[in-house]
Amino acid sequence: RKEVEQDPGPFNVPEGATVAFNCTYSNSASQSFFWYRQDCRKEPKLLMSVYSSGNEDGRFTAQLNRASQYISLLIRDSKLSDSATYLCVVNSGNTDKLIFGTGTRLQVFP
Amino acid sequence: NAGVTQTPKFQVLKTGQSMTLQCAQDMNHEYMSWYRQDPGMGLRLIHYSVGAGITDQGEVPNGYNVSRSTTEDFPLRLLSAAPSQTSVYFCASSYQPHSEDTQYFGPGTRLTVL
Numbered sequence: 001r002k003e004v005e006q007d008p009g010p011f012n013v014p015e016g017a018t019v020a021f022n023c024t025y026s027n028s029a030s031q032s033f034f035w036y037r038q039d040c041r042k043e044p045k046l047l048m049s050v051y052s053s054g055n056e057d058g059r060f061t062a063q064l065n066r067a068s069q070y071i072s073l074l075i076r077d078s079k080l081s082d083s084a085t086y087l088c089v090v091n092s093g094n095t096d097k098l099i100f101g102t103g104t105r106l107q108v109f110p
Numbered sequence: 111n112a113g114v115t116q117t118p119k120f121q122v123l124k125t126g127q128s129m130t131l132q133c134a135q136d137m138n139h140e141y142m143s144w145y146r147q148d149p150g151m152g153l154r155l156i157h158y159s160v161g162a163g164i165t166d167q168g169e170v171p172n173g174y175n176v177s178r179s180t181t182e183d184f185p186l187r188l189l190s191a192a193p194s195q196t197s198v199y200f201c202a203s204s205y206q207p208h209s210e211d212t213q214y215f216g217p218g219t220r221l222t223v224l
Binding site: 032045096097101103 | 150209217
């Protein structure tokens with residue numbers, strides 16, 4: 001089983017829609033969780049960290065469920081510019097090493 | 111600040127050739143890493159460094175060497191290129207440990223080994 005798993009998508013949604021992605025992780029000792037965004041043929045960039053109590057940044061909301069070992073990303077009022085691949089990132093157990101999911105591709109259409 | 115820079119952007123090698131991928135950052139970050147990204151695999155850690163003079167292996171270190179003689183530079187050396195090393199290589203840096211801080215990635219090097 002992969003340490004971090006994501007649905008590869010693609011998720012095709014119209015502008016203005018709300019879309020949610022989940023990511024599961026296998027190591028219960030993991031403590032750090034992030035969502036990165038990667039545009040086609042570009043480098044990953046941090047979208048947001050995920051905190052235990054959940055956190056929001058504008059149209060983006062991240063949640064952590066430790067009991068079920070998953071994190072989620074909710075995007076409200078989708079924009080064309082949100083089209084990208086969203087990478088789930090988790091630290092490996094008690095280490096500083098980060099494990100990247102394979103990403104979920106989002107395509108927002110007019 | 112230029113951030114994290116990588117050279118070259120593209121490279122084609124023949125099997126058995128060696129080369130060095132360059133990575134530099136001007137943010138005075140202590141933590142630097144090299145990843146490779148392959149379709150369906152996600153980014154995988156090759157080597158990392160927690161400061162000048164200190165390096166360690168990641169998940170897929172075989173066939174690669176690194177050194178960290180300065181805070182700014184973290185070159186990745188391919189000793190004898192193989193077709194399995196065809197990939198996109200990203201260098202990343204952060205001020206704090208990677209699990210505690212934003213990682214800043216370079217633009218990547220696209221390597222093809224024939």
